[in-house]
Amino acid sequence: MGMSRWKPDAQTRLVQAALELYGERGFEQTTVAEIAQRAGLTERTYFRHFADKREVLFGGSTVFEETLIHAIANAPDVATPIDAVVVGLDAVAEAMFPPERHDYARRRQAAIMANAGLQEREQSKFASLVAALVVALGQRGVDEPTARLTAEVGVVIFKVAFERWVDGDQHLDLSQLIQESLRDVRGVTAGEGSAVGAAA
């Protein structure tokens, strides 16, 4: 029977409350105290779960990173660096961004796109991802300069694919969009003196 002293899933409630309020009034017009109150908690407790006002929208980033790194470590030895990264991105797409999550992702992205500070944090997460990718590639024996550039390109591929996924219909498959994004990047950098290829 024992109603526990506190309702469970405080963290989840905070995320939910924040997403609602950011959607209703916008990020800047929302105070942390309000988020906490809607979640049935106090401001102080909010800061025990999240480092700052922005971080509440980026809780999944560590799972993202771990999934990616793990998949890259297990990629076939014969895979080129960029292909290994894409394998990892596919694993993330499957594990974290199934069709059911499309709507949540849309609301979250809408909040981020409406505020410069949140975009800043998102950029920061991508940069952290690059750093993790460099380590993962290094463990595959990839030399540092190649690892760095492969990591950066890999993140670009994901950014573009994710953007298309969020903006598009929910039936689109993120893994497939990642493949398309990879092809596009190859097209961009292919030319020795490549003839532009203005076509879409």
Add this chain to the structure above:
Amino acid sequence: MGMSRWKPDAQTRLVQAALELYGERGFEQTTVAEIAQRAGLTERTYFRHFADKREVLFGGSTVFEETLIHAIANAPDVATPIDAVVVGLDAVAEAMFPPERHDYARRRQAAIMANAGLQEREQSKFASLVAALVVALGQRGVDEPTARLTAEVGVVIFKVAFERWVDGDQHLDLSQLIQESLRDVRGVTAGEGSAVGAAA
């Protein structure tokens, strides 16, 4: 004698003071009030010159952007998108990062690398650069997806080259490092139908 009511170059003094203090005590251990005081001003006046505590280290970003966009608009019509971007980056390198500035760049970069919040802002500036590049490439007739990816890759090229320039000896030429970085990126994405494909 016309001692003006205020000393000139308030903005420059604020940047100088901030760079000194961030170097001496670190970013977080420095208050805006202290920066303003060292510059002979008040905290309120600091915020009239810079939007927030971080922005004092990123004043050059608009000049950077304008120089880049202008050079791209004037690049030869036959240049591929990525080559046009590199032409722009060379223009920036020449205009904003001559050898004399190497030491300033080093101190600034040291401050940024020592604080997550400042790195966040730097990432944000690069993202803004991507957006500007997309517009500039669009005006050259480049289609959107290609423009986006070219812009992202172009920024990666600059990031890597700039990093090498800052970390290296001052006699290194940034333009030259940009060319090397471009070659490296082409190497990374070169693979055509490279095997693997283990992906789902």
Add this chain to the structure above:
DNA sequence: TACGCGATGACAGACGCTGACATCACATGC
């Protein structure tokens, strides 16, 4: 001489974030 402008100062206040200490259901060991 009067007037407006522009850069700055002074002050109050909201909000983000942190440290320190108190509370109390629950688990654990005796």
Add this chain to the structure above:
DNA sequence: GCATGTGATGTCAGCGTCTGTCATCGCGTA
């Protein structure tokens, strides 16, 4: 059972960031 410890939360005080508002006053201009 009973004492004790633990973990998540609440409460309170306080610093620092950032903004709105009004006052100051040298300078250019009519």
